[in-house]
Amino acid sequence: MTSPTPPAASGLAWFDGADEHAVRAALLRVCPSDPWAARLIAARPFPGTGALLAANEAAVAALGDDALAAALATPATGPAITRAGLTAVTAAGLTRLAEGTATVSTHVLDTAAGRPAAGVPVTLAVRHGRGAPFTPHATGGTDADGRCGGLPALPGAADAARLTFAVDTPFFPEAAVTFRVVPGEHFHVPLLLSPYGHSVYRGS
Structure with a gap:
């Protein structure tokens, strides 16, 4: 097995540089909320995972009651949780995305x-x-x-x-x-x- 390319870099490079359609699809697998995903996409690029997680916290906080209820009612976010719980769930998913590799x-x-x-x-x-x-x-x-x-x-x-x-x-x-x-x-x-x-x- 040979590998001529350098070691894998952080997935945050993909998140910042990939086309909007691909990033939106990945975000909606973390949390199926269009307003939440749109806020994170609009905030790109991010200098690090910490900035991404701060933007996530702000995006969850900005969800209106109807959008929050829709996000909390879907299987992707697990059993019924609070807004704070949704922030934690999405933060975990975003960390995997930003720091992982395919x-x-x-x-x-x-x-x-x-x-x-x-x-x-x-x-x-x-x-x-x-x-x-x-x-x-x-x-x-x-x-x-x-x-x-x-x-x-x-x-x-x-x-x-x-x-x-x-x-x-x-x-x-x-x-x-x-x-x-x-x-x-x-x-x-x-x-x-x-x-x-x-x-x-x-x-x-």
Whole structure:
């Protein structure tokens, strides 16, 4: 396994630099409140996690009664809690987002043979923002179980990743999949392979 890029940086770089749609989607997984998410997006960039958490406290405090009730009534925030409790829940989620990194793993299955595909070379590349080129991040290969784990965490500012598989089937010399990433989350992206077709999905 090789990794030509530097060690992963804080996810706060992604939070500050990613496009608004991607950041909003990540925020709404922390707390499904549009007004809360909008305030945090409008306050970017943040010099550090402390500034992000201070903005979070202000955003929760600014929620009107209806918006607060809607945020507190959703499963994402857990059992019924107070405004202070919501601040704590969102702070924990934001800390994971700001200080975490995305990780990637994959698994190749030969559907024609009905078994894992061993020895498939895999290249992982990353992109640092929309419009930026993809750059190599790591290389590896599938083991006897068809799995390729141990890939290094992505740089904090990465907003997308690409896995390229040197499958060398009768029709496909390689197969590639590109997908969005979010700091603090793991992305397991298996490849189902046959001589004249392939498919991918986000697994667990």
